[in-house]
Amino acid sequence: MYTKHKKYLLVCITAVLIFTIYSCQKSASSNEPVSTDQTKPDPITNIRVENFNGGANIIYTLPNSSNLLYVLGEYNIADSKPRQTKASYYTDTLKVDGFAESKEYEVTLYTVSRAEVKSDPIKVKVNPLTPKFQLVNSLLELNPDFGGINVSGTNTYKAPLSMHVVFFNTTTNKYEETDPVNVSTQNISFSVRGFEATSTEFGIYTTDQFGNKSDTVFKTLTPLFETMLDKSKFYEYKLPSDAPVYFDWYVRNLYDGKTTEPGWHTNVDVTTPIQATWGLGVSARLSRFRLYSRLSAGFGYQNPKVFTIWGSDKTNPENISLPNAAVFGEVHGDWTSMGTFTYPNPPSGLPPNQANSQDLQFMADGVDFNVPIDAISTRFIRLVVNQTWGGVRYTNIMEMSLYGSPE
Structure with missing residues (x-):
């Protein structure tokens, strides 16, 4: 009886060891590269550009390759501010956005294989329209409010933006800034309070999620008395x-x-x-x-x-x-x-x-x-x-x- 039990125990231990070894081998295999094919993929062709506010859609034809993984775009959205965007092989459009101005930018495009091999680069020029953060900020209105000012305007695009109110502090003789207000709705209306009912120079500027910053719009206002x-x-x-x-x-x-x-x-x-x-x-x-x-x-x-x-x-x-x-x-x-x-x-x-x-x-x-x-x-x-x-x-x-x- 003891020998029989010992044999049964030995069989169980052997089975566990075999399962463990197989599991480790399987786990290790999951870390292997998707592909070992180091062939350089062909670049995209038939490129056209559709510009929009702050960005552009780059439309193209993909090369006929089963080893293709994605299309990569590399560009600067502002001076020395690089950004990358990827589009999978399921689509024929790459969206590039976050540009700080309405001007010409260069985008470098690659196709990338499953082994992370890049194609030869393709240079494309885009001319984004005026960025949303600039448009929204240029149309903001500053008006007196109780104990401060009211900021109002329209964010037609419902873009995620941060509004920054500045004011000139006559005591420190410099501009200071209140806590930013985050908006993402179409209608903008918020008040900044804590000011005396005296003539004060206020300003407003807007930033977006890419770190871009608009010009500051200034206006001298006298807050309404509040108590x-x-x-x-x-x-x-x-x-x-x-x-x-x-x-x-x-x-x-x-x-x-x-x-x-x-x-x-x-x-x-x-x-x-x-x-x-x-x-x-x-x-x-x-x-x-x-x-x-x-x-x-x-x-x-x-x-x-x-x-x-x-x-x-x-x-x-x-x-x-x-x-x-x-x-x-x-x-x-x-x-x-x-x-x-x-x-x-x-x-x-x-x-x-x-x-x-x-x-x-x-x-x-x-x-x-x-x-x-x-x-x-x-x-x-x-x-x-x-x-x-x-x-x-x-x-x-x-x-x-x-x-x-x-x-």
Whole structure:
């Protein structure tokens, strides 16, 4: 019995060794070159060029070779700034892009075999049209905004671009730069704040993903005066359709200067709109507001995700049943929509239910929302929560700070 068992064990060990050796040989073979054929491939033929903004498509006929792997283009997109682009043998077009100017550039083309053998070079001239980053920057508009300037324009191509605002600092006597703003949408509109209401020279330039930089467009502007509105003047203006509150989570907690619990909290599963109303004690033009959500709820449960801010400059605005959401400028009774806003997703990129400490710190710092510069002056605020992160019929907010210019 012992001998028989020993023989069986020896057979198993031998089988494992054979399998291991075979696996190692197979693994080693995967590192061998795709081909050992060192024959130089023929170059491409019948070349034509289609130029576009910042680049060109080079169209050609491939050589008749089963050993061909790809077509390689080598060129400079700016002075001494090399770039390579490849196109597989499945296509007859090579895209070259990232050029800094609208002028003639030379592209060197090769066919490359599976053994990484290059063909003789073919030189081609391309004449890209004006690059997108230059076109977009030349059409940007700079206008005064509360505490700074607003930058607006159109990115027809939806190109990924970075906008850089510079300003002349009279204290240091030199130009300084704010944090860049990344855009990739068709409509561009953002504000840069933190400036006094004094005449300042501002500038804007744009860079693309290839490191190209446009000229800087300058304009002297005077930012509009901005301050945080005095919360000591705020008061609750309860209207019949406002949501009942949960225990001592009163509306006045929205502007008590504390970002900790308790804040404003509606009753659970309210049948009325999820809303609250309060007076500012002054008439003011709003520039933005900062919202502090409940940290214990994270990006979930009853924290607001989509909400509308309504304003009224009447001395005693009347109650009316407002819609759950409204576009900017929409009017219902004494109330005008100052915008419908969406709380951003976790900045970490994680799903809302997996928010990490970085995301919670983002919430704790408060999130700013810009009010359109042509919004009405208002004496009253009506906040309507349209959607919560958890889809529940109640909500809470710890604090709201309003910024603008009292009149």
